[in-house]
Amino acid sequence: MTDLETTERATSDRGTNNRDIVLKARDLRKYYPIKGGVLQRQVGEVKAVDGVSFDLYKGETLGIVGESGCGKSTLGRVLMRLEEPTDGTVEFDGVQMYEQSGSAMRKMRRDIQIVFQDPYTSLNPRRTVGEIVGEPFNIHPDVVPKKGRRKAVQELLELVGLNPEHINRYPHQFSGGQRQRIGIARGIALNPKVLICDEPVSALDVSVQAQVVNLMEKLQRELGLAYIFIAHDLSVVRHISDRVGVMYLGRLVEIGDEDEIYSRPTHPYTQALLSAVPVPDPTLRGKRDQITLSGDVPSPANPPDGCHFHTRCWKVQDVCRTDTPELEVHQDGDGGHLSRCHFAEVRQVIETQDVSGRGKDSLFAGQGERDNSDAVAAGAAGDGDVQSGPDTRAPSGG
Numbered sequence: 267m268t269d270l271e272t273t274e275r276a277t278s279d280r281g282t283n284n285r286d287i288v289l290k291a292r293d294l295r296k297y298y299p300i301k302g303g304v305l306q307r308q309v310g311e312v313k314a315v316d317g318v319s320f321d322l323y324k325g326e327t328l329g330i331v332g333e334s335g336c337g338k339s340t341l342g343r344v345l346m347r348l349e350e351p352t353d354g355t356v357e358f359d360g361v362q363m364y365e366q367s368g369s370a371m372r373k374m375r376r377d378i379q380i381v382f383q384d385p386y387t388s389l390n391p392r393r394t395v396g397e398i399v400g401e402p403f404n405i406h407p408d409v410v411p412k413k414g415r416r417k418a419v420q421e422l423l424e425l426v427g428l429n430p431e432h433i434n435r436y437p438h439q440f441s442g443g444q445r446q447r448i449g450i451a452r453g454i455a456l457n458p459k460v461l462i463c464d465e466p467v468s469a470l471d472v473s474v475q476a477q478v479v480n481l482m483e484k485l486q487r488e489l490g491l492a493y494i495f496i497a498h499d500l501s502v503v504r505h506i507s508d509r510v511g512v513m514y515l516g517r518l519v520e521i522g523d524e525d526e527i528y529s530r531p532t533h534p535y536t537q538a539l540l541s542a543v544p545v546p547d548p549t550l551r552g553k554r555d556q557i558t559l560s561g562d563v564p565s566p567a568n569p570p571d572g573c574h575f576h577t578r579c580w581k582v583q584d585v586c587r588t589d590t591p592e593l594e595v596h597q598d599g600d601g602g603h604l605s606r607c608h609f610a611e612v613r614q615v616i617e618t619q620d621v622s623g624r625g626k627d628s629l630f631a632g633q634g635e636r637d638n639s640d641a642v643a644a645g646a647a648g649d650g651d652v653q654s655g656p657d658t659r660a661p662s663g664g
């Protein structure tokens with residue numbers, strides 16, 4: 267049985283089939299050529315994404331986690347056709363994305379947007395916030411008539427908790443958290459159905475992370491967006507996600523509801539990742555099941571045969587070295603979920619009961635929706651735009 271069939275079977279098994287699927291990825295692959303020698307011939311390939319299949323439901327958040335280099339960003343780019351895949355399909359709202367061209371593709375692009383990791387480099391420093399957030403309206407001029415664009419941008423700024431009067435400011439006049447709000451405002455400008463968030467809070471301070479995550483949840487409730495939330499921080503992903511997919515060397519190794527992944531993981535890699543999450547409650551330290559992995563992540567240019575994880579797995583047997591396990595349903599003690607392991611079995615790694623009086627949501631509890639660094643920035647900039655140095659001008663040159 268192929269991965270696709272097992273995915274389909276698993277989703278229908280669990281009665282989720284009647285939920286609306288907005289995006290279907292099937293066996294997506296992205297291989298980058300490695301060139302070498304004087305003639306720059308292709309000498310190999312980097313298998314950045316190596317056969318990924320999943321469904322995304324309307325209005326849900328699917329978290330994608332995994333170590334650096336496992337292919338998360340590449341997957342994000344392929345899902346919204348910033349790059350063409352080597353193989354595989356993406357179906358968006360019942361339409362095959364990679365069969366579209368011209369205006370049909372442009373129309374589809376409206377509905378699937380991205381927010382990038384680094385709020386410092388993803389915003390053009392020579393454009394005002396108004397120009398940055400309003401850019402999607404220039405690309406899709408029929409969405410908002412020219413006369414109404416300034417107002418539309420101001421409404422977006424307001425929606426993400428920024429002062430609409432700051433529409434003429436430049437990115438360097440904002441804090442990191444505020445810049446990410448600008449990126450989010452641009453991402454939601456066209457009222458997309460899916461927002462791919464590639465490590466949207468990784469570059470931010472923990473307290474600011476919380477504000478941005480809370481903002482994203484608020485926007486999801488108000489706009490009915492589905493998120494693909496890429497991150498390497500398991501606690502942030504847990505907080506925001508309905509379902510979580512774990513990636514290792516270009517493949518999904520486990521995917522399921524948030525509590526299935528965090529409380530009843532069946533893949534050894536997920537178990538190892540969870541065992542490395544810092545435990546905030548000191549009374550739990552030492553009680554946790556510690557798993558130390560040996561070795562480094564192998565290169566995606568030369569992934570191990572069979573199960574990609576076998577070189578670091580403590581359960582490895584001969585079959586793991588030769589046969590690639592399918593992503594299929596394994597029992598987890600409370601039903602089952604998809605996992606890619608010949609010897610999948612549930613192992614609770616972290617105490618997930620609320621023993622300390624702190625719910626899982628407490629991580630971000632009590633954080634205001636609004637970025638309070640606004641006040642700091644406003645103070646520094648002054649309401650009358652009295653700024654020190656050349657900051658009120660656009661950076662020149664280049």
Ligand SMILES: Nc1ncnc2c1ncn2[C@@H]1O[C@H](COP(=O)(O)OP(=O)(O)OP(=O)(O)O)[C@@H](O)[C@H]1O
Nearest residue numbers: 298312314333334335336337338339340341498566
């Ligand atoms: N344009 C490219 N050309 C060649 N190789 C690439 C390209 N983009 C990514 N890769 C390789 O593909 C693999 C996956 O990269 P990717 O950026 O998707 O990982 P990631 O999971 O997002 O990592 P991180 O957590 O560090 O952002 C890496 O080995 C990377 O070097």
Ligand SMILES: [Mg+2]
Nearest residue numbers: 338339340464
């Ligand atoms: Mg990345």
